[in-house]
Amino acid sequence: MASSRDDFVIAIRSAFLKKETKQKFSLLSLLFLSVLIIFLSSFNFKIINNIRSVINEIVYRSSFIVSLPENFVVNSSKKIFEYSSFYNEYKLNESELRNLKSKEILNEIIISENKELKNLIEDFTLTTSKILAKVIVDHDSPFLKTIIINKGSQDGLKIGTNIFDKNYLIGRVIETNFKSARVLLLSDLNSSVPISIIPGNIQAIVTGDGANSGEIKYIKDNLIGEIQDQSIGYTSGTGDLFRSGVPVGKINVDDRGINLNFYSDFTQLKYVFAEIEKKEKKLNNLINQSDEEVVLDNNVEAFKIKLLNEEIKILDETNKKFLEKNKDLVSKTKELSTLNINLKETIQNLNNRINQNKLDQKELEFLRLNLLYSSKCQKGTFKKGYKVGTPEYKKCILNKGNY
Amino acid sequence: MISFQKKNWIYKFYTWLPVLLLYISVLNEFDLNYINIQYFSFNFPFLLIFYFAIKEYSRFDFLLVFIAGLINDTVVGLPLGISSCSYILVCIFAAYLRNITIRPNLIKDWFYFLFVISLINSINYSVLFFFFSFELDIMFYVVNNFFTFLLYVPVTYFFDKYLEAIND
Numbered sequence: 094m095a096s097s098r099d100d101f102v103i104a105i106r107s108a109f110l111k112k113e114t115k116q117k118f119s120l121l122s123l124l125f126l127s128v129l130i131i132f133l134s135s136f137n138f139k140i141i142n143n144i145r146s147v148i149n150e151i152v153y154r155s156s157f158i159v160s161l162p163e164n165f166v167v168n169s170s171k172k173i174f175e176y177s178s179f180y181n182e183y184k185l186n187e188s189e190l191r192n193l194k195s196k197e198i199l200n201e202i203i204i205s206e207n208k209e210l211k212n213l214i215e216d217f218t219l220t221t222s223k224i225l226a227k228v229i230v231d232h233d234s235p236f237l238k239t240i241i242i243n244k245g246s247q248d249g250l251k252i253g254t255n256i257f258d259k260n261y262l263i264g265r266v267i268e269t270n271f272k273s274a275r276v277l278l279l280s281d282l283n284s285s286v287p288i289s290i291i292p293g294n295i296q297a298i299v300t301g302d303g304a305n306s307g308e309i310k311y312i313k314d315n316l317i318g319e320i321q322d323q324s325i326g327y328t329s330g331t332g333d334l335f336r337s338g339v340p341v342g343k344i345n346v347d348d349r350g351i352n353l354n355f356y357s358d359f360t361q362l363k364y365v366f367a368e369i370e371k372k373e374k375k376l377n378n379l380i381n382q383s384d385e386e387v388v389l390d391n392n393v394e395a396f397k398i399k400l401l402n403e404e405i406k407i408l409d410e411t412n413k414k415f416l417e418k419n420k421d422l423v424s425k426t427k428e429l430s431t432l433n434i435n436l437k438e439t440i441q442n443l444n445n446r447i448n449q450n451k452l453d454q455k456e457l458e459f460l461r462l463n464l465l466y467s468s469k470c471q472k473g474t475f476k477k478g479y480k481v482g483t484p485e486y487k488k489c490i491l492n493k494g495n496y
Numbered sequence: 497m498i499s500f501q502k503k504n505w506i507y508k509f510y511t512w513l514p515v516l517l518l519y520i521s522v523l524n525e526f527d528l529n530y531i532n533i534q535y536f537s538f539n540f541p542f543l544l545i546f547y548f549a550i551k552e553y554s555r556f557d558f559l560l561v562f563i564a565g566l567i568n569d570t571v572v573g574l575p576l577g578i579s580s581c582s583y584i585l586v587c588i589f590a591a592y593l594r595n596i597t598i599r600p601n602l603i604k605d606w607f608y609f610l611f612v613i614s615l616i617n618s619i620n621y622s623v624l625f626f627f628f629s630f631e632l633d634i635m636f637y638v639v640n641n642f643f644t645f646l647l648y649v650p651v652t653y654f655f656d657k658y659l660e661a662i663n664d
Binding site: 103118120123129130132134135149152153237268275283303 | 523524558570571572574578580584587591627628631632
């Protein structure tokens with residue numbers, strides 16, 4: 094018994110402490126070192142954070158280079174698959190693009206109006222500018238859904254910066270380095286976004302499910318029934334983590350519950366936009382405006398003029414179409430009025446003929462009755478009556494000989 | 497069978513291949529996630545470290561394994577030191593098995609490996625959940641554990657062939 098225990102102790106000691114051939118450190122010392130690093134990384138020491146940033150920079154770049162062959166193979170296979178369904182997608186996109194173009198102009202006008210109104214009601218406004226960033230590491234880990242982008246604190250990114258794919262929200266920055274940053278995707282289990290569900294303006298929080306969609310959580314029980322399938326989820330801006338009014342995804346209601354299908358496919362991200370906020374003071378005195386602001390205002394004005402010109406173009410085109418239609422209508426009206434005159438003349442002729450006929454019929458009736466009753470109405474030597482041709486005579490004839 | 501002329505640069509490169517593979521796998525998270533099978537993933541560094549630690553491969557320096565763990569933490573976004581600790585624990589368990597084993601047996605090694613990775617993944621999950629408040633899906637860990645265990649035998653076959661070629 095004692096010897097087996099001794100064997101166990103010897104084996105453990107050997108495993109922990111014995112340095113193998115060419116090993117520089119024993120396993121026990123490395124184990125202690127790793128535990129120490131875990132312990133230190135749980136605190137936010139500045140030195141640790143700086144060391145971490147340096148390691149991150151080197152590792153992210155190396156990871157990007159190492160991933161190139163695998164990414165090339167994966168992307169090539171995806172491209173081949175995409176080419177097979179290219180034409181159908183092109184047709185769908187074309188029709189969708191036409192619809193969107195018309196909507197976009199309206200949206201831009203509304204945005205510029207909105208900016209103008211915000212300037213009127215606030216002393217300062219938050220202007221945002223989006224910068225393009227490349228996704229350098231995207232390993233689609235099953236545990237943490239994050240990506241690394243090639244823009245960092247040098248470019249103005251900070252923890253909490255919103256990240257977009259086109260106009261759709263995809264996540265926020267959780268770690269910044271000098272020239273790179275880690276983005277926590279909305280699909281991650283640790284991600285929570287306050288959203289408004291439209292129609293109904295229902296407030297909820299969507300959390301990632303660790304796959305590629307989100308779960309609707311923290312919603313009042315009596316409002317669950319009001320959520321409709323295919324409703325749209327926008328960021329509500331509650332908590333100031335995400336900007337309000339950014340589309341996130343579409344609601345899917347089924348037997349499993351209420352889920353949110355994100356607009357963006359997080360596995361296909363290549364380039365993303367990071368929204369950098371600049372605080373800009375509006376000065377009451379226009380003379381004291383800095384050159385930068387003047388340029389900015391000029392840019393806004395130029396942008397508005399561009400939009401208005403586009404609007405004028407659209408209105409001109411519409412006007413032209415209306416004028417052409419108007420001409421057609423005028424010529425048609427002329428034709429119709431001449432037709433109307435002709436018809437009126439015809440009706441008049443017909444009326445005249447009818448009246449003539451009526452007169453002729455009356456005359457004929459008189460003549461017929463005259464033949465029958467003239468002896469009764471005519472004045473004789475010994476007979477009472479009327480002189481032929483007088484109105485009384487005629488009346489007598491028409492009354493069939495009765496005076 | 498492939499044979500090498502020793503001290504040739506190709507031979508030297510070949511001897512460093514496991515370490516190189518370990519670094520590529522941690523930098524690239526070599527786990528075939530992109531094939532989109534739900535929950536499918538495996539931990540290749542665990543397989544590699546366990547095998548070469550058991551075989552007491554001379555080029556397989558524990559310091560390099562430790563650094564690989566730090567890189568893995570940086571790439572995945574885990575708190576620094578978690579993966580290093582896991583990898584070193586795998587090395588310790590493998591070294592213990594090597595010390596107590598007189599006649600190596602693949603099946604015994606295989607089930608011992610299952611015990612080791614289950615234990616280490618449990619420690620990982622507990623540390624991340626309780627000390628760092630990470631929200632993690634335990635299903636991912638279970639499935640990852642299972643596939644890593646399943647792949648041990650085929651991976652061992654290839655590594656055996658590799659060692660045979662080196663010893664020639």
